Amino acid sequence: MPSPPRNWRPVADGDTLRLRAELLAKTRAFFAAHAVLEVETPALSAAAVTDPHLFSFATPYSGPGPRHGRMLYLHTSPEFPMKRLLAAGSGCIYQIAKVFRDGEAGRRHNPEFTLLEWYRVGFDHHQLMTEVAELVTMLLTGRLPLATAERLSYREIFQRHLKLDPHRVSVTELARCVEQCGISMVPGMPMDDVDPWLDLLLTHGIESRLGQGRLSFIYDYPASQAALARLRPGDPPLGERFELYVNGLELANGFHELGDAGEQRRRFEAENAARGAQGLPAMPMDENLLAALEAGLPDCAGVALGFDRLVMLAAGKAAIQDVIAFPADRA
Template identity: 35%
Template sequence: MSEQKNGQQQDINQLLKVRREKLKELQDNGKNPFEIMKYDVTHHSQEIKDNFDTLEGNAVSIAGRIMTKRVMGKASFCNVQDLEGNIQSYVARDEIGEDHYKDFKKMDIGDIVGIKGEVFKTKTGEISIHASEVKLLSKSLQILPEKFHGLTNTDIRYRQRYVDLIMNQEVKDTFIKRSKIISSIRHYLDGQGFMEVETPMLVPNAGGAAARPFDTHYNALDEDVHLRISLELYLKRLIVGGLEKVYEIGRVFRNEGLSVRHNPEFTLLELYQAYTDYYGMMDLCENVFRHVAQEVLGTTQIQYGDVEIDLAKPFERLTMVDAVMKYANIDFSTVKTDEEAKAIADKHEVHYEARHKKGDILNLLFEEFVEEKLIQPTFIMDHPVEISPLAKKKPTDPDYTERFELFITQREMANAFSELNDPIDQRERFEAQEELKALGDEEANSVDEDFLNALEHGMPPTGGIGIGIDRLVMLLTDSPAIRDVLLFPTMKSLDK
């Protein structure tokens, strides 16, 4: 097996050597492809196919990568792949000239070419281009994976996304959809009167979520800072300043593990709207999901794996207490003390830490018994105050907050509050978080004095929501893992 592998590597090395020799020959003959500055493209492949009736017999100019090539004496066929797909070209010696035909025959799979010619249909009915010119625009010095087997090694696919995009059209389609999804979100929010803003990524106090931050250092200021873990606290400052509807779509960074649904850096949409509450955010959230699905996919019936997700009907709304009762048959409504909560956890063999309080236990029960049951869109409302340091308490029950999370396909897709705007209450919550930090909770928030100062100037009643863009893209592209929707996911270095 080792000898076979060594033999294959020697074959590859020889092929790579031949490609560099071809490049040198071109350069020696004054035909260096890397010196070409531009090429005028008039059409893309799918555009030609979609408009064949009007383009037949007309001259077009395309550019792309040679994916297959069949040389047959005086005439040949090649298949060129561009942004939209691929199209066949018929290349005849008598049409492009003998010297140019010799150059074409030396071109390799993976080379980038420009082709001019007339649109026609072959005897077998394939829409093609009858080439009058084939121009080498860039030489490929590497060898693409064998087309029949494709690029299937996921580790290589993620590390070499450029090759993945070349070899797997469905991957390219996913990332084209991702771009359209983000554009659609912007279009909807802009139409609702929201203003897009940008806030700092390097911050002295990383707050707004329960997460461990990355740390770095400003040389010029000689100060330690953090990469942001959320967008929340700066966007709320803008609400204080009178910008009544704001949103940001940006990268956030959390120093945590990797999984099929977690990447240490990811894209988050956060928006804040003055003079509304978490019910307003529920309505907005539903509308955003429906709008984006309809605009990008043309339907609100989403196929994810073997399940059809219905985004058209009203999303189910359950309190966390009711959800634990519905799916685990545990009545938490009568629990009054931490000890009672821990007794229930013990009974159901749910692990907790000594520092955990009643609200923490409820959340652990929810995570253990309920999350996996939430396939169709469901708002889980009224989270315990212990796990919601930035949400308003419910006036009717201060043990709980006006907060919800949206779950679809067992995943949290959004997190929203009636935002806490009482600076005195907020300081007490921050200080409680500081106590947790002192007990070893690396995800707890710290007191943010400038944010408290902003609240003391007066923040109107406000609704806020965060939506994970990557998970939304996973849902709308039927992608099982977050790495499938990140162009360049976090990977361990090969030399480590």
């Protein structure tokens, strides 16, 4: 008879699990008070994420019906089916969903985690930032001292911390900055694309300084880093996207949502082409989402917030595994 596993007990302690339940209840009460409808959508889909930086878990379906023998994918976000609900007239909606991302593990990552995602019809990304600040401040009050929230553009944080204009910089200048900052070089960095270099500098040179003692919203991302957002014309055009940081921890990612089906298809195709250039397989695009966009997505803004990371902040924990009952190594 095999020996019983030694690590059968939960990682998160009882106080943390009770805090998690309290924050979930307060979140649901917040959205009920704001007349935002809670919904549930499938975790399995015939489509997968095309983003070359995200990897879906896949499973073959062997049951009856038209899906027999086909691959199904666990969602990395409930975004696409939620947008189908929006296009069908649901109005403002939210979801607290388990989501799955292959290859993500570490102090701030678990391959299965909880995402709070919501969409506000008639909002742009600036209006949604205001509501995100209201919710997060309410949930963290009394547990984490916070100064007044701030909003900084993507350009401002690079100019403030690295003396670079991210919208005008060259790969050569970025590579020099990486070296000057003492950041370890990632093998295979491209010499014809600034985005991987900007991301490396953001995550290793700037991120830890963001949101210290406050909510810091970063907005106006490069158009090339906003695959699901509307673009604002200009020189350069900018993506109507934001991220939220608290004490150096990325907490949320939001968009003034793209509603153009043709443009969204082009972006999916471009992402699959980028996957091919990296030796990755192309992923099936979500034709149901594209059909919903063709039918008409209402003007809206949406945001995905890492709920486990929010619990980390509220509980004063340093690792995501400390706020999950059974993280991946004990699942």
